[in-house]
Amino acid sequence: MVDLPKQPGMPDNVFLTKLDAAANWARSNSLWPMPFATACCGIELMATASSRFDLARFGAEVMRFSPRQCDLMIVAGRVVMKMLPVLQRIWLQMPEPKWCISMGACACSGGVFDTYAVVQGVDRFIPVDLYVPGCPPRPEQLIAALIEMQDKIMKTGTINGREFGKRTEATGPIPVELEEVRRSREAKIVEGLDIYQPPKM
Amino acid sequence: MTDLQPLIDKFALTTSEFRDNRRVVVAADKLMALLEALKNSHGFSMLIDITAVDYLEYEGATDRFGVVYCLLNMETGERLIVKTFVNDPQPSLPTVTKLWMGADWMEREVYDMFGITFTGHHDLRRILMPDEFSAHPLRKDYPIKGRGERHNFPVITRSES
Numbered sequence: 308m309v310d311l312p313k314q315p316g317m318p319d320n321v322f323l324t325k326l327d328a329a330a331n332w333a334r335s336n337s338l339w340p341m342p343f344a345t346a347c348c349g350i351e352l353m354a355t356a357s358s359r360f361d362l363a364r365f366g367a368e369v370m371r372f373s374p375r376q377c378d379l380m381i382v383a384g385r386v387v388m389k390m391l392p393v394l395q396r397i398w399l400q401m402p403e404p405k406w407c408i409s410m411g412a413c414a415c416s417g418g419v420f421d422t423y424a425v426v427q428g429v430d431r432f433i434p435v436d437l438y439v440p441g442c443p444p445r446p447e448q449l450i451a452a453l454i455e456m457q458d459k460i461m462k463t464g465t466i467n468g469r470e471f472g473k474r475t476e477a478t479g480p481i482p483v484e485l486e487e488v489r490r491s492r493e494a495k496i497v498e499g500l501d502i503y504q505p506p507k508m
Numbered sequence: 509m510t511d512l513q514p515l516i517d518k519f520a521l522t523t524s525e526f527r528d529n530r531r532v533v534v535a536a537d538k539l540m541a542l543l544e545a546l547k548n549s550h551g552f553s554m555l556i557d558i559t560a561v562d563y564l565e566y567e568g569a570t571d572r573f574g575v576v577y578c579l580l581n582m583e584t585g586e587r588l589i590v591k592t593f594v595n596d597p598q599p600s601l602p603t604v605t606k607l608w609m610g611a612d613w614m615e616r617e618v619y620d621m622f623g624i625t626f627t628g629h630h631d632l633r634r635i636l637m638p639d640e641f642s643a644h645p646l647r648k649d650y651p652i653k654g655r656g657e658r659h660n661f662p663v664i665t666r667s668e669s
């Protein structure tokens with residue numbers, strides 16, 4: 308929070324700041340997470356929200372199952388190719404300003420599930436602000452990520468979100484692995500493979 | 509234990525045993541008649557599971573797919589495993605949904621994963637993979653990392669969302 312210098316004659320209990328900073332302060336201390344919990348990490352997310360670890364201490368306890376009411380997406384667990392369009396749609400339904408935490412090895416990179424069905428990191432397809440490593444991450448790690456998220460929101464958010472307009476590039480790794488392209492060239496083409504074509508390079 | 513000797517003679521079954529599970533192998537064209545007999549006159553009233561195995565490049569295998577039916581006799585708790593073999597092209601078996609309605613989703617799963625069709629099934633669609641998927645991923649000639657399907661999605665950037 309930026310404190311502006313006191314004006315002469317101003318009472319002690321009044322202080323000045325910028326509107327952006329005030330909005331950031333309010334936003335960062337009342338995050339409404341959207342729990343996109345698809346696998347075992349989701350259990351840890353629930354533990355984080357419950358009384359022992361108590362996410363409420365950090366102002367992020369209001370888990371909402373409607374994306375329209377949320378501003379922090381927590382992707383907890385592996386996302387498969389059938390689920391990814393759902394994830395993208397939910398992300399698009401969340402109103403700005405919004406942030407995304409990718410929780411656990413699977414959401415960040417596919418983890419040990421390097422198979423045809425599992426997306427190798429959600430950051431290939433939606434923007435991710437923070438990655439939480441671990442399999443699963445301890446609740447403390449998620450809380451640490453949340454605190455860092457608050458820090459990030461304080462530093463970057465503006466009231467009209469104009470800084471997002473500049474970011475037109477996807478921030479994750481390129482969605483295509485060269486290895487995968489090689490494999491798909493070597494693989495036999497199946498008749499009637501219409502929508503799921505091998506990616507073109 | 510149910511005496512299977514009459515069935516073994518009638519359907520030319522080969523049998524084997526592992527621990528307390530009896531297994532019989534039957535030719536694909538006699539499968540339906542055998543399962544009917546097992547259900548109606550030998551008390552195997554419950555179908556536990558249908559699954560399949562791809563024997564491509566398997567040592568000593570002569571057929572491509574093995575389809576396995578696990579049956580349970582609810583009265584005696586006895587189990588029986590019935591196995592049959594089908595081959596390319598277009599591996600196909602008659603549906604058993606007429607005997608056990610519970611076979612519906614199991615057959616859809618085997619169809620989805622192995623591409624074995626069940627003739628007479630009333631709703632043979634994919635059950636696990638998305639409808640547009642066109643391969644059968646548990647076949648041994650399908651690469652484990654896929655053919656790029658998992659990467660074939662639009663990328664949503666920060667400014668677009």
Ligand code: SF4
Pocket residue numbers: 346347348349383384385410411412413414418441442443444
């Ligand atoms: S990172 Fe580990 S705990 Fe989390 S979803 Fe993957 S396998 Fe489960």
